[in-house]
Amino acid sequence: DTGVSQDPRHKITKRGQNVTFRCDPISEHNRLYWYRQTLGQGPEFLTYFQNEAQLEKSRLLSDRFSAERPKGSFSTLEIQRTEQGDSAMYLCASSRTGIEQFFGPGTRLTVL
Amino acid sequence: QKEVEQNSGPLSVPEGAIASLNCTYSDRGSQSFFWYRQYSGKSPELIMFIYSNGDKEDGRFTAQLNKASQYVSLLIRDSQPSDSATYLCAVMGTGGFKTIFGAGTRLFVKA
Numbered sequence: 099d100t101g102v103s104q105d106p107r108h109k110i111t112k113r114g115q116n117v118t119f120r121c122d123p124i125s126e127h128n129r130l131y132w133y134r135q136t137l138g139q140g141p142e143f144l145t146y147f148q149n150e151a152q153l154e155k156s157r158l159l160s161d162r163f164s165a166e167r168p169k170g171s172f173s174t175l176e177i178q179r180t181e182q183g184d185s186a187m188y189l190c191a192s193s194r195t196g197i198e199q200f201f202g203p204g205t206r207l208t209v210l
Numbered sequence: 211q212k213e214v215e216q217n218s219g220p221l222s223v224p225e226g227a228i229a230s231l232n233c234t235y236s237d238r239g240s241q242s243f244f245w246y247r248q249y250s251g252k253s254p255e256l257i258m259f260i261y262s263n264g265d266k267e268d269g270r271f272t273a274q275l276n277k278a279s280q281y282v283s284l285l286i287r288d289s290q291p292s293d294s295a296t297y298l299c300a301v302m303g304t305g306g307f308k309t310i311f312g313a314g315t316r317l318f319v320k321a
Contacts, residue, residue, distance in 0.1 A: 131309070138218070140298045140311030141254065154307040189253060196306060197242070201253035 100124060102192050102202035110208045111180055118176045119205045123192030130173050131199060132165055133189040134158075141189055147173060180209045213237060214301050216312035224320050229286040231315050233299030236280065242302040243275055245284045248314065249295045257297075258284065289319040 103122045111117050123130050128149050133141035144163065145155040149170035159165060162180075167173040177184055187206050191199040214235050223229045231245075242261055246254035258273040260266045260282070266273045272285040282301075286293055296314040303310075 133311075138313065140214075140300070140313050143308050143310065146307040148307075197259055198256045199309070201255070204253055 102190055102200050104188075104190050104202040104205050106205055107203060108206045108208075110210065112210050113180060113182060115180055116176065116178045117180055117207065118174055119188055119190075119207075121173045121175070121190030121192075121202060123172070123190070124194075124200055127192035127194045127200070128170065129193040129196055129199075130167060131191040131193070132173070132175050133191065135187045135189055135204070136185075144175070177207075180207075182209045185209045212312075213310045214299055214312035216297075216299050216315045218313060219316040220318050221315055222318045222320060223289050225289060225291060227289050227319075229289045229293065229317055229319070231284040231286075231297050231299075231317065233282045233284075233312055234280055235282065235299075235301045235310075237301065237303055237310075238277075238280065239304045240280075240301045241304055241306070243273070243282045244300040244302070244309070245271075245273060245282075246298040246300060246311075247295045248298055254298055254311075286317075289317075291319045291321045293317060294319050 105120045130147040132144040135141045147167040162178045165175045187204040189204045190202045193199045245258045248254040260273040260275045270287045274283045298314045299312040
């Protein structure tokens, strides 16, 4: 399978713990996006990378959320001091052209 | 006002009918417009994108854009039960990076 992969697929954690998610984009896709989606809502933009450069980020990423894409390949999203409101599906997408975004299967986070 | 607004539905149409999905957006500087389909429990997948005013057709799907009215629509002709899903309207601003999604419209196609 050469699509976008995400790991883990599910994560259950206790409030206050830190969690880290990984995204492996489609090979040769230099654009990578992170989104968060809750039930009944569309994906909410978190951040965008072009190669290793983080070019845009939501205000959410200025606090407990941080993302990296070392060497322009895989990316990680870290949430520090998790809160129950962080429970959501975290989606990663990649793109070669910036037009079509290919989404991964997501990481479902449950904060107890 | 939400940046991208859609009726949540559900929109129910009989098999073979035309399904019409609508979306409005608030940023007049938006340049690119997308329709994604999301099946329950799955990730979104792109159906159509449109940049210019007017219609764009691809098979059974037609996207319509009216920038003056800040309005985007998606028509699905000859609707099939397999079209039953949530349809997400998405808008990309002038920077070309940040994509804003609407909450989606749930479509049910009855056999």
